[in-house]
Amino acid sequence: MRNDKALHIASAVRALSGEASLTRAGDLDSIKALCFDFGDTLVNSKIFVSNGDKKAIEEAMRFYHLDGSPARYLSLTERAWDDAGRELDEKYCRGLPLTKHDSQLSGELATRYFAESLTRLMGQVPSQESIASVAEAQLKGIMTADSLFPEVKETLSVLHESYPLGIISDNMAEYVEGPLRHLDLKKFFKVVVISGKEGPGITKPNPEIFRRALSRLKVQPGEALMVGDNTRADIEGARNVGMFTVWVNRNREKLTGTAKPDYIVGDLSGVLDVLSGSFHN
Ligand SMILES: [Mg+2]
Numbered sequence: 007m008r009n010d011k012a013l014h015i016a017s018a019v020r021a022l023s024g025e026a027s028l029t030r031a032g033d034l035d036s037i038k039a040l041c042f043d044f045g046d047t048l049v050n051s052k053i054f055v056s057n058g059d060k061k062a063i064e065e066a067m068r069f070y071h072l073d074g075s076p077a078r079y080l081s082l083t084e085r086a087w088d089d090a091g092r093e094l095d096e097k098y099c100r101g102l103p104l105t106k107h108d109s110q111l112s113g114e115l116a117t118r119y120f121a122e123s124l125t126r127l128m129g130q131v132p133s134q135e136s137i138a139s140v141a142e143a144q145l146k147g148i149m150t151a152d153s154l155f156p157e158v159k160e161t162l163s164v165l166h167e168s169y170p171l172g173i174i175s176d177n178m179a180e181y182v183e184g185p186l187r188h189l190d191l192k193k194f195f196k197v198v199v200i201s202g203k204e205g206p207g208i209t210k211p212n213p214e215i216f217r218r219a220l221s222r223l224k225v226q227p228g229e230a231l232m233v234g235d236n237t238r239a240d241i242e243g244a245r246n247v248g249m250f251t252v253w254v255n256r257n258r259e260k261l262t263g264t265a266k267p268d269y270i271v272g273d274l275s276g277v278l279d280v281l282s283g284s285f286h287n
Contacts, residue, residue, distance in 0.1 A: 034231070034250065034280065034281060034283075036228055036229050037169070037229060037230065037231050037250065037281065038169065038170075038225045038229040038230065039169055039170045039171070039172065039220075039223045039225045039229060039230045039231075040165060040169045040170075040171050040172070040230065040231050040233065040277070041171075041172040041173070041174050041216075041219055041220075041223075041230055041231070041232045041233065041244070041249070042171065042172070042173050042174070042232075042233045042234065043173075043174060043175060043210075043232075043233065043234030043235060043236065043239075043240045044173055044175035044177065044182050044185075045175065045177065045235075046235040046236075046254075046256070047233060047234050047235045047240075047254050047274070048154065048155065048158050048162075048173075048191065048274070049153040049154055049155065049158075049185055049189070050153045050154075050155060051153070053151050053152070053153040054147075054148045054151035054153040054181075054185060055148070057147040057148065057150070057151035057153070058144040058145065058147035058148035058151070059080060059087065059144065059147070060076060060080065060147060061143040061144055061146060061147030062120070062140050062141075062143050062144035062147065063076045063079050063080050063083065064076050064143065065139055065140045065142075065143035065144075066079070066124060066127060066128075066136070066140050067079060069136045069139055069140065070128060070136070079127070082127075083123065083126070083127050086122075086123050086126035086127060087119075087123050089126075090119055090122035090123045090126065091119060093122070094115055094118055094119055094122065116141055116178075117137060117141065120132075120137045120140050120141050120144075121137050124136060124137065124140065145180055145181075145184070148180075148181055148184065148185070149180065149181075149184025149185055149187075149188055150184075150188050151185070151188075152189075153185065153189075154189050154191075155256075155273065155274065157273050157274050157275045158191075158274050159189075159190075159191070160275075161274045161275045161277065161278060162191065162194045162274075163194065164278060165194075165277065165278070165281075166194045168281075170196040170197070170223055170225075171194055171195050171196060171197075172195060172196060172197035172198070172199065172219050172222070172223050173186075173195050173197070173198045173199065173200075174199050174210065174215060174216060174219045174232070174234075174240075175198075175199070175200050175201065176200075176201040176209045176210050176215075176239065177200055177201065177202055178200075178202040179200045179202045179203045181202075182198065182200050182202075183198070183200070186198070196222075196223065197219055197222040197223050199215060199218055199219040199222070201215060204218065209239075210236075210239035210240060210243045211238060211239050211240075211242055211243025211246065212243070213243070213246055213247045215243075216232070216243060216244055216247045216249065217247060220247075220249075226248075227247045227248030227249045228248050228249070228250075230249045230250070231249065231250040231251070231252060231277075231280075231281075232244030232245075232249045232250070232251050232252070233251075233252045233254060233274070233277055234251075234252075234253070234254065235253070235254045235255070235256065237253060237261065237262075237263055237265035237267070238263065238265060240253075241253050241265040241266075241267045242263075242264065242265045245265075245266065245267075245268075250268050250269075251267045251268050251269070252267060252268065252269045252270070252271055252276070252277055252280060253265070253267035253269070253270045253271070254271055254272075254273065254274060254276075255270050255271070255272065256272065256273060258272070
């Protein structure tokens with residue numbers, strides 16, 4: 007079985023080029039399932055966040071009949087969004103057992119975030135109607151952004167032929183499920199585990215979120231590979247439960263901290279090299 011998989015993937019590797027480097031050889035013959043982080047592993051979160059902000063500003067301009075270019079308002083309000091976000095994080099998340107990714111708090115935070123930002127933008131307390139309208143526009147902007155990294159779909163389509171695939175993401179459910187639908191990626195994943203749906207505190211690197219994904223994929227930790235861009239949340243988190251790990255290092259950053267990924271790849275196609283055994287130092 008392993009040989010069939012390796013041959014299938016090796017032929018895909020010839021078609022896709024990926025850079026990869028090895029930090030520790032692992033026995034990958036036991037791999038039966040693959041798990042992926044979402045933001046900045048499969049999609050460029052800068053693109054979907056900025057598309058969400060752009061749509062939010064456009065809606066605020068429409069709602070309050072503001073003239074001028076959205077870009078001008080975006081630059082005027084960037085600091086307001088940042089300050090409001092930071093204040094709300096400190097006020098509502100610090101010291102709480104909850105995190106901002108927990109669904110109920112996320113919804114509340116989003117409402118307060120837009121209320122605060124619109125107050126700063128307009129110099130007046132916004133109506134509930136305007137808050138809801140801007141929040142909806144932002145969500146739609148996030149859900150419909152073309153944020154996929156170029157090699158991702160082809161790589162997933164190859165991997166999905168040989169392995170059950172899962173997503174493990176820290177986020178609000180809509181921020182993952184919406185883009186998965188829009189980008190036509192949902193069909194590749196057997197399991198999607200999102201912290202916003204899992205309940206208080208179930209966020210990476212908490213072992214529980216990895217265990218839930220493994221249990222739903224019906225594999226043991228040593229039979230699964232976690233692929234992600236965040237060395238603490240994805241790599242340390244997965245390694246602590248006994249999974250193999252691949253760090254997707256798109257920006258060629260130096261490895262710092264205590265994380266020890268089994269493999270380091272330059273983009274997602276490097277995972278094909280890892281699994282085909284054609285991985286080079
Ligand atoms: Mg990420």
